[in-house]
Amino acid sequence: MNPIEHLNKIFDSRIRLGIMSALMVNEEINFNDLKDLLQITDGNLASHLKTLEENEYVKIFKGFVGKKTNTTYSVTKAGEKAFKTHLTALEKMIGGIK
């Protein structure tokens, strides 16, 4: 079986791959921390998060810290599965090259 077939098109983007990586090792991350981590603009981050959300890879929680809105993101079961499949495919591609 060709591992390339298991690569996920959604994770072609470095930013989406980064968001998913960070969410895999944290229960939840808020918008500003993600922005600091990836060092991109609000609009750019929002659009990538939207793509991930539309594919049901991440879920959003809107809350408040004091009077400020605090939007946090976490990975869904489907997102976790998709990321792991993608990661395994990447590893196989490295391992498969003799």
Add this chain to the structure above:
Amino acid sequence: MNEQQQTLSDLQHIKNMMERSSRFISLSGLSGVAAGICALVGAWFANQVIMDSGGPSSYREAVARTIGTESLQEFMGHRLFIIASFTFFSALLLSFIFTYIRSKKNKIPIWGTTAKRLIWNVAIPMGAGAIYLFKQMQFGNYGLIAPGCLIFYGLALVNASKYTLSEIRYLGYCQLIIGIVNCWFVGYGLYFWAIGFGVFHIVYGLLMWYRYERK
């Protein structure tokens, strides 16, 4: 970039993002060196005080005589206690400065979720230890203060290693070991402090600096 390089760099990126989002990686090796130097300077001053009062053995006797009679308030005003507090706060301040510089250089905000998580997990063993050791002081068990500090600090570092550079775990082990050994050499706490808080910090700091920050 060919396919293999692309794949490798994707994996690198994943690892990097996982690490940066879950660990406080700005901790500078120079912070360790600075804290270690503060500890050695503090130990030198403390040693002077002990020598002025007639050398280590007579100092230990004097301390032994006051056990149970000296109140905590009197002890708090003691020159050694002042030196220890001053050393602690200057070490804290200097290590903060070097770590701040590093975070600026790496363009990572110093006050993020990872920093809060690290501080909280260091504060738990340190806070519990501080309360316990204050209680020990009240009962006049001064000889167990020095090993106690090393042991609780060691535990704090081992705990911290899950939230910052993982190598700090080994510094924690070393502090724990030297603290435990110190339990059998009560009265020589200052030397153990100088080795643990001084020498170990400097060695650890230099190794970390050499590994991650050297140009």
